[in-house]
Amino acid sequence: MPNMSLKKNEMPVQDANVRNKNFTEVALGYTEEQAVDEANRCLNCKNKPCVGGCPVAIDIPSFIAKIKEKDFEGAYQIIAQSSSLPAVCGRVCPQETQCESKCVRGVKGEPVGIGRLERFVADWHNKNCKDAPKAPEKNGHKCAVIGAGPSGLTCAGDLAKMGYDVTVFEALHLAGGVLVYGIPEFRLPKSIVQHEVDNLKALGVKIETNVVVGKTIEVDELFEDGFEAIFIGSGAGLPNFMNIPGENLKGVYSANEFLTRVNLMKAYKTDSDTPIKKNSSVAVVGGGNVAMDAARCAKRLGAENVYIVYRRSEEEMPARKEEVEHAKEEGIIFKTLNNPVEIIGNEHKFVTGMKCVEMELGEPDQSGRRRPIPKEGSEFVLDVDCVVMSIGTSPNPLIRNTTKGLDTNKHGCFIADENGKTSREGVFAGGDAVTGAATVILAMGAGKTAAKAMDEYIKSRS
Amino acid sequence: MYKIVRKQVLNPTVTLMEVDAPLIAKKAEPGQFIILRVDENGERIPLTVADFDREKGTVTIIFQIVGATTEKLNHLNDGDCIHDFVGPLGVASHTEGLKKVAVVGGGVGCAIAYPIAKKLHNLGCEVHAVVGFRNKDLVILEDEFKANSSIMKIMTDDGSYGTKGLVTDALKELIESGNKYDEVIAIGPLIMMKFVCKLTKEYGIKTVVSMNPIMIDGTGMCGGCRLTVGGETKFACVDGPDFDGHLVDFDEAMERGTMYKEFETKRREETCNLFKNV
Numbered sequence: 241m242p243n244m245s246l247k248k249n250e251m252p253v254q255d256a257n258v259r260n261k262n263f264t265e266v267a268l269g270y271t272e273e274q275a276v277d278e279a280n281r282c283l284n285c286k287n288k289p290c291v292g293g294c295p296v297a298i299d300i301p302s303f304i305a306k307i308k309e310k311d312f313e314g315a316y317q318i319i320a321q322s323s324s325l326p327a328v329c330g331r332v333c334p335q336e337t338q339c340e341s342k343c344v345r346g347v348k349g350e351p352v353g354i355g356r357l358e359r360f361v362a363d364w365h366n367k368n369c370k371d372a373p374k375a376p377e378k379n380g381h382k383c384a385v386i387g388a389g390p391s392g393l394t395c396a397g398d399l400a401k402m403g404y405d406v407t408v409f410e411a412l413h414l415a416g417g418v419l420v421y422g423i424p425e426f427r428l429p430k431s432i433v434q435h436e437v438d439n440l441k442a443l444g445v446k447i448e449t450n451v452v453v454g455k456t457i458e459v460d461e462l463f464e465d466g467f468e469a470i471f472i473g474s475g476a477g478l479p480n481f482m483n484i485p486g487e488n489l490k491g492v493y494s495a496n497e498f499l500t501r502v503n504l505m506k507a508y509k510t511d512s513d514t515p516i517k518k519n520s521s522v523a524v525v526g527g528g529n530v531a532m533d534a535a536r537c538a539k540r541l542g543a544e545n546v547y548i549v550y551r552r553s554e555e556e557m558p559a560r561k562e563e564v565e566h567a568k569e570e571g572i573i574f575k576t577l578n579n580p581v582e583i584i585g586n587e588h589k590f591v592t593g594m595k596c597v598e599m600e601l602g603e604p605d606q607s608g609r610r611r612p613i614p615k616e617g618s619e620f621v622l623d624v625d626c627v628v629m630s631i632g633t634s635p636n637p638l639i640r641n642t643t644k645g646l647d648t649n650k651h652g653c654f655i656a657d658e659n660g661k662t663s664r665e666g667v668f669a670g671g672d673a674v675t676g677a678a679t680v681i682l683a684m685g686a687g688k689t690a691a692k693a694m695d696e697y698i699k700s701r702s
Numbered sequence: 703m704y705k706i707v708r709k710q711v712l713n714p715t716v717t718l719m720e721v722d723a724p725l726i727a728k729k730a731e732p733g734q735f736i737i738l739r740v741d742e743n744g745e746r747i748p749l750t751v752a753d754f755d756r757e758k759g760t761v762t763i764i765f766q767i768v769g770a771t772t773e774k775l776n777h778l779n780d781g782d783c784i785h786d787f788v789g790p791l792g793v794a795s796h797t798e799g800l801k802k803v804a805v806v807g808g809g810v811g812c813a814i815a816y817p818i819a820k821k822l823h824n825l826g827c828e829v830h831a832v833v834g835f836r837n838k839d840l841v842i843l844e845d846e847f848k849a850n851s852s853i854m855k856i857m858t859d860d861g862s863y864g865t866k867g868l869v870t871d872a873l874k875e876l877i878e879s880g881n882k883y884d885e886v887i888a889i890g891p892l893i894m895m896k897f898v899c900k901l902t903k904e905y906g907i908k909t910v911v912s913m914n915p916i917m918i919d920g921t922g923m924c925g926g927c928r929l930t931v932g933g934e935t936k937f938a939c940v941d942g943p944d945f946d947g948h949l950v951d952f953d954e955a956m957e958r959g960t961m962y963k964e965f966e967t968k969r970r971e972e973t974c975n976l977f978k979n980v
Contacts, residue, residue, distance in 0.1 A: 242887070302743055349793065362731045411788070411919070411921050412919060413739055413746075413785070413786040413788070421923075449786070450786050450787060450788035450789070451725070452788060452789070452791065452921055455727060455729070455790060455921075456725050456729065456788070456789065456790070457725060459727075472727070477923040478922050478923065479923070479924070479925045479926065481928075481935065484765065485933070487935070488928060488930060488954055488958065490927075490957065490958060490960070491927070491961075493925075494924060494925040494926075495916060496924050496925065497924035497926045498926055499920050500919065500923070500924055502916065505745060505746070505918065506743070509743075510742050511743050512745070512824055513743055513744050513745040513770055513771055513774075513969065515745070515916075515962040515965040515966070515969075516961075517961070567964065588957070589954070589957040589958075590958075636921060636922055636923070637922070638921060638922070638940070664719040691746075
């Protein structure tokens with residue numbers, strides 16, 4: 241008999257007032273009992289609407305059926321057919337707008353906790369199955385992947401499984417891309433990312449860190465070195481600023497810089513040589529997941545007041561509801577319908593405040609969201625000693641500036657067709673480098689699609 | 703891991719290291735920089751390429767011991783490895799078409815000015831070198847500059863070597879005595895570059911400076927290295943590190959450079975104590 245409870249099994253979490261002072265993971269994961277109980281809420285619909293909501297088309301009802309039978313490894317094997325990073329996706333996918341939004345149980349009550357189940361299965365596998373995957377027999381063809389983020393790692397994994405000799409080139413000193421520099425430890429423990437990277441290495445994937453393609457080596461040289469097809473998954477890493485007065489004061493960070501110092505460089509640990517400013521009040525400007533991450537990091541670093549300053553209302557916030565809720569529980573103060581106009585500093589050029597103007601919502605704009613309009617005479621100063629700008633990123637120009645014949649659009653994103661094919665023969669691209677800043681799972685999907693197209697491309701030539 | 707093939711102490715606070723990094727050596731040009739991390743918990747710091755040997759596959763860095771990271775780096779020796787070493791980053795210095803140039807170096811900035819002087823000299827450009835140091839003990843690369851310039855002026859703050867005075871004094875003299883420079887290239891402490899630019903602006907001589915702000919990734923990702931140049935925000939790592947000195951907001955750059963001063967001082971003390979105890 242299915243479990244007809246209208247509510248999902250709640251995710252056990254660290255208490256908000258404890259977790260906002262540490263960097264260990266917030267969500268603790270289901271127990272086996274909770275997982276089986278939640279799995280029993282799945283009706284195993286014949287037409288599987290949830291699968292259509294998954295960018296990598298995981299056979300969701302089948303893996304859930306295995307959980308019902310307590311065959312957790314069997315469940316993992318089903319997920320692994322479609323996803324190369326299940327422990328990551330179970331944590332950071334916006335399931336509420338993907339698989340879970342299509343779940344029949346969601347019509348009346350809450351949908352099945354598909355994301356939570358995916359995470360449970362992946363964690364169970366990582367804990368109980370220590371065998372590293374075996375490297376398949378090599379087919380004698382070489383592929384290069386630029387960028388060791390979600391799209392690149394996925395593409396590399398799929399190509400390696402097909403027998404390709406794959407080398408991943410990463411600009412930073414560590415593989416993982418946004419999974420290691422952007423998403424904080426308390427949302428995605430870095431040991432999980434490392435585990436996934438180690439699995440890729442076991443598959444025979446070579447990862448060359450400290451190589452900036454476009455600087456250390458160029459795309460054309462990769463072809464000369466015998467790589468037959470190249471995947472560019474260089475992400476969207478260039479931070480945007482607001483271009484308001486005071487943005488270069490000391491204590492103003494891009495979210496990228498703030499999060500990189502904290503996550504990649506571990507500035508929160510005493511043994512890290514990387515500094516980060518100690519702040520008492522922090523304003524994070526923006527309303528996306530990155531803004532939530534930055535705000536929650538600022539709180540954990542010891543700031544007493546942390547504000548989210550967002551020019552629209554909470555309804556328009558692009559951040560996941562769960563992230564917004566977690567942030568609120570941890571004491572982050574939401575200043576919605578406010579927009580910064582100037583950052584104010586003292587004689588030593590350290591930030592002392594941020595002048596904001598109140599906003600109201602007008603007619604919907606191009607994005608379909610109601611356009612925020614400043615309320616005249618509503619300026620006020622928010623007392624803060626740190627401002628984190630989290631208003632989006634653009635693709636990095638290093639590769640497009642050094643590679644001939646690679647078309648980009650007006651935003652600087654590579655132009656690629658639905659299979660990841662770019663204007664240059666043998667060059668494929670995917671993830672944020674093509675779409676602009678989006679999600680981990682969409683990048684993974686693009687990496688997967690491109691791997692297939694690269695395989696077809698190489699086969700068609702030989 | 704990147705092996706140190708040669709270490710040379712240039713003066714009590716400045717050290718040279720030749721590092722095995724063939725991919726970088728193949729591409730590096732004067733004016734570009736690398737980012738290194740000494741060890742597992744190390745911070746990423748940018749250092750400008752002081753020299754490179756494409757055949758040997760080595761890149762030379764010259765650094766002043768100013769904080770915990772450079773202190774740790776200085777404790778490494780021949781045969782030891784640097785954990786991470788990435789580059790060449792930034793845009794190479796523009797050297798084409800220059801016929802007569804004054805290269806001005808201050809302190810450890812001479813390490814960056816030198817490869818540019820060398821390249822210009824090799825291209826047949828007339829190079830006048832003006833280098834300044836606090837005192838005689840801190841003089842570096844004297845022979846190297848001499849070999850790559852037709853006029854060379856050494857200035858020291860205390861007069862213990864060369865001429866007593868500032869680099870701007872010597873540069874002014876050279877300009878006043880009728881030298882017509884296509885360009886002045888000034889590399890050194892921000893305050894020195896600021897005053898060189900002030901001087902050359904009076905004479906209307908184009909001046910290029912090399913900026914070395916705080917940065918993390920060096921690829922345009924963090925924006926920590928931003929500067930105001932001609933009223934616009936620029937990232938030193940991808941737009942520079944060379945900029946038109948007459949447009950750079952030096953006062954802002956100097957302020958931004960002090961962001962982590964307290965942390966740096968404390969961290970360096972801790973590091974020094976650590977080495978003492980070993």
